[in-house]
Structure formats: C-alpha cells, structure tokens
Amino acid sequence: MNLYELTVTDTEKIALNDLFFSNENKAALTQTIKEHQYLEELKKYNLKVDNKILLHGHSGCGKTTTAKAIATALNKNIVIINLSTLINAKIGETSKNVKAIFDKAIREKSVLFLDEFDQIGKSRDSDDKDVGEMRRLVNTIIQLIDYLPADSLLICATNHYHAIDTALLRRFQLRLQFEMPDEDQLDVYYDQLLEAFPLHLQDIPRKYNISYAEAKDYIHTLMKKQIIAELEFEKNTKQGLE
Numbered sequence: 001m002n003l004y005e006l007t008v009t010d011t012e013k014i015a016l017n018d019l020f021f022s023n024e025n026k027a028a029l030t031q032t033i034k035e036h037q038y039l040e041e042l043k044k045y046n047l048k049v050d051n052k053i054l055l056h057g058h059s060g061c062g063k064t065t066t067a068k069a070i071a072t073a074l075n076k077n078i079v080i081i082n083l084s085t086l087i088n089a090k091i092g093e094t095s096k097n098v099k100a101i102f103d104k105a106i107r108e109k110s111v112l113f114l115d116e117f118d119q120i121g122k123s124r125d126s127d128d129k130d131v132g133e134m135r136r137l138v139n140t141i142i143q144l145i146d147y148l149p150a151d152s153l154l155i156c157a158t159n160h161y162h163a164i165d166t167a168l169l170r171r172f173q174l175r176l177q178f179e180m181p182d183e184d185q186l187d188v189y190y191d192q193l194l195e196a197f198p199l200h201l202q203d204i205p206r207k208y209n210i211s212y213a214e215a216k217d218y219i220h221t222l223m224k225k226q227i228i229a230e231l232e233f234e235k236n237t238k239q240g241l242e
Helices: 023-039 039-045 061-072 091-107 133-148 183-194 213-239
Strands: 007-010 054-059 077-083 111-114 153-160 174-177
Touching: 007 174, 023 039, 023 061, 023 174, 061 077, 061 111, 061 153, 077 091, 091 111, 153 183, 183 213
Parallel strands: 054 153, 054 174, 077 111, 111 153
Antiparallel strands: 007 077
C-alpha cells in the first residue's frame, strides 16, 4: 500500500491558548514545548527532552486538537495516521506500515500523531485470538519508540487507556488525561463559540453533560438552521413585495 494512503498531513493552525483543558495539562505541555524549543541548549548538559506523549480520556474532549496545537507551537507539520487503512490482516504488513510511517515523520521532522493507539498497542496479555501476532506488532512499536530521535515528537491518543500494553505505557514521559467538561467549562466554551454569530441568535438553550466536540456540533447545527430560516424568510418577504 502506498505510504501516502496511510497518512494525512494536517496544516490546520491551532493556538495552545485556544484549548479547553485542565491547567495541569496546559502547564505540562507548555514545558514540553519549551524543551523542544531549547533542544540544542539542553543537549549540552546531556538533558533529554520529553518527546513521547500519551493523551487519554473521553472522546471529543480535545486530544486531536491538542496534538495540532503542539505542532503549531513548534512550527511543525503533523502527520496523522489513518488507522482504518493501517491495520492489516497480515501483522507483518502492519508492522512494516508502522515502521514506514515512523520513518516518514522522522525524515520530515514532523509531529507524529497516532490516534486510537489502543488499536495497535493492545496489551500482549489480552485474550485476542491473534495475541501472538499482536505481541510481534507491540514489540515493533516498542523498538520504534525506543529509537525515536530527540528532535522527533510522538503523540498518541486513546479512549481505552487500560487496554494498552504496560510496557508501552512506561515509555511515555507524559500521560495526560482528558475529562468531560463540567457546566462552568462548557459555559465558557459556549460563550466563545457564540461570539462568532449575531447577538440575536445567541440566546439558545445549552446542553450539558456532553463533550466539547458534541457542544460544537450542537451549536453549529442549530446556527445553520437559524441562519437558513432567516435567509429564507428574507427571500420570501422580498418575493412577496415584488
């Protein structure tokens, strides 16, 4: 399979300050970004930068957006893996694909983002019928991570933290948890989303106990309906006057 069918290079620019997550996560990521910005200076003291990050927690709470923001802060492209095409029935083919993707990211000095990491980093103690083949894949990933150059950055994301092999988990210097937002956090997010729309459209019922992604989809769906309804009303009114 062609390597470029397995990856997506995303150029979307997202500022770290635009992210909605805990202050602890923001502080940890800010430190990591600074380490990479002063990588050469730290090398003089034999200090290694943190270049392996695991983002875990609820779906729709900002893991992918966070990876993009890190790449933006470092002025790097981000290579995102299409796992649906990566996982192959022949485990040897999958291992080869994974190695090719790592090589591409290292060569291009891009941020490598592996989403749904549990799909390829599943515990070797699992009851999977292909556990022998999965062990070989996990072993390959461990080797690739161990030899990742200091100037490369690997970010992995998962909604199933406990499904990942413990030997893989130990290799991430940063493991950041993303939790569902509470009502106050969602209100701040709603306020920011609604700023982009006319004031008379902003007075809408708000949904809670949902993720940031679900809140954004809800607002955008509602706004599209309201804007189209207004446009059609204006159109029909104009036609009635002619």
